[in-house]
Amino acid sequence: MGRGLRRIFEAKWLVGLGAFSYSLYLIHMPLQAMTMLLLRRWVHSSDLLLALNFSVSVPLDCLVAYGFYRLFERPFTQHAAPH
Numbered sequence: 101m102g103r104g105l106r107r108i109f110e111a112k113w114l115v116g117l118g119a120f121s122y123s124l125y126l127i128h129m130p131l132q133a134m135t136m137l138l139l140r141r142w143v144h145s146s147d148l149l150l151a152l153n154f155s156v157s158v159p160l161d162c163l164v165a166y167g168f169y170r171l172f173e174r175p176f177t178q179h180a181a182p183h
Contacts, residue, residue, distance in 0.1 A: 117162075120169035127168055128161045135160065 108114070117124075135157040136149075143149045 120166050120173070123169040123173050124161060124165035127165055131161050131164060132157055 132153070135153060139149055139152055139156070143152060
């Protein structure tokens with residue numbers, strides 16, 4: 101793997117995202133569905149709906165997933181016995 105690509109994959113923010121990616125995987129779909137249901141009440145343009153969904157739902161998903169990770173996942177993985 102090239103050094104540039106490796107540097108990208110080893111970026112702190114990307115490694116940090118990887119730490120709670122399973123929590124993000126678990127909860128992103130229900131949050132996406134709730135966000136879309138709420139946005140569809142007020143927004144009728146599909147382009148605006150998509151833009152709002154990305155700008156509202158993606159940060160919300162990451163925030164809630166990180167909280168979920170800290171509350172439920174991290175306590176069990178932090179003290180895991182080494183192999």
